[in-house]
Amino acid sequence: MSDRAGTVATGTGPGRLLVAVYGVFALAAGARAGVQIATRFDEAPVAYLLSALAAAVYVLATVALAAGGHASRRIAAAACSVELAGVLAIGTYSLVDPSSFPDETVWSAYGRGYGFVPLVLPVIGLAWLWRTGRAGQRDGARETGEKKTRTSAS
Amino acid sequence: MTDPLATAIIVVALVVAAYGLLAAVRDRPMDVLHLAGLAVLEAMLLVQAVLGLVKLAGDEGPDSGATFAGYLLGIVLIPPAGAAWGVLERSRWGPAVIVVAGLAVAVMIVRMGQIWSGADV
Numbered sequence: 001m002s003d004r005a006g007t008v009a010t011g012t013g014p015g016r017l018l019v020a021v022y023g024v025f026a027l028a029a030g031a032r033a034g035v036q037i038a039t040r041f042d043e044a045p046v047a048y049l050l051s052a053l054a055a056a057v058y059v060l061a062t063v064a065l066a067a068g069g070h071a072s073r074r075i076a077a078a079a080c081s082v083e084l085a086g087v088l089a090i091g092t093y094s095l096v097d098p099s100s101f102p103d104e105t106v107w108s109a110y111g112r113g114y115g116f117v118p119l120v121l122p123v124i125g126l127a128w129l130w131r132t133g134r135a136g137q138r139d140g141a142r143e144t145g146e147k148k149t150r151t152s153a154s
Numbered sequence: 155m156t157d158p159l160a161t162a163i164i165v166v167a168l169v170v171a172a173y174g175l176l177a178a179v180r181d182r183p184m185d186v187l188h189l190a191g192l193a194v195l196e197a198m199l200l201v202q203a204v205l206g207l208v209k210l211a212g213d214e215g216p217d218s219g220a221t222f223a224g225y226l227l228g229i230v231l232i233p234p235a236g237a238a239w240g241v242l243e244r245s246r247w248g249p250a251v252i253v254v255a256g257l258a259v260a261v262m263i264v265r266m267g268q269i270w271s272g273a274d275v
Contacts, residue, residue, distance in 0.1 A: 016247040
């Protein structure tokens with residue numbers, strides 16, 4: 001499974017399932033943001049732009065995890081970190097100031113509307129990147145180290 | 155929304171998911187029946203999309219027609235995407251993808267029923 005670049009593919013084996021779940025959320029978040037922006041953008045532009053950002057990050061994470069190359073791993077790690085930060089920040093903000101989020105987004109109330117999967121998914125994504133990275137550490141020690149630093153910084 | 159069709163789709167989606175789970179638990183790769191199940195599911199979703207859009211074009215339908223249309227069209231992407239992604243994996247994780255696809259379709263149909271009846275947007 002380990003390739004020349006010193007990393008284990010992130011889109012095969014159990015990663016196949018992870019990418020599938022990510023894909024579903026990319027679709028859910030993307031469709032929701034698209035409808036919000038197309039039909040009632042004026043009501044809450046900031047919330048809907050955040051919704052679109054969330055969707056873009058899910059799409060990025062899905063594609064990067066599926067591709068699983070050297071650069072893709074870094075992109076996936078960054079996307080998962082942004083997701084985790086986003087779900088925590090927007091989740092908190094939506095509870096403290098509900099009026100600024102008239103419509104639910106995938107990250108509202110820590111993803112409660114989606115069974116808290118948006119909260120759990122980036123954690124699993126980062127854990128999976130870390131695990132597959134470690135499996136290929138022999139050749140790619142430096143890259144994995146960098147990734148771990150970024151992971152713990154979020 | 156056509157209730158008997160929606161119910162039938164949920165049943166088929168859950169059967170497809172259960173059959174996928176069976177293979178995943180038994181550590182078997184995907185087989186032809188998984189793909190056939192997804193094909194049946196996709197056919198039903200396409201029928202639903204056509205009927206749904208016709209109803210929306212006439213004056214039937216929920217207040218949030220755009221959201222409903224988004225679901226109608228988005229949901230038809232799931233079975234082919236699940237089939238294409240799962241068939242590449244010759245291990246138990248292939249049928250595991252089918253489980254996700256089936257469950258996602260079932261959840262989305264339930265959600266569409268709520269939107270149609272205006273329970274909650």
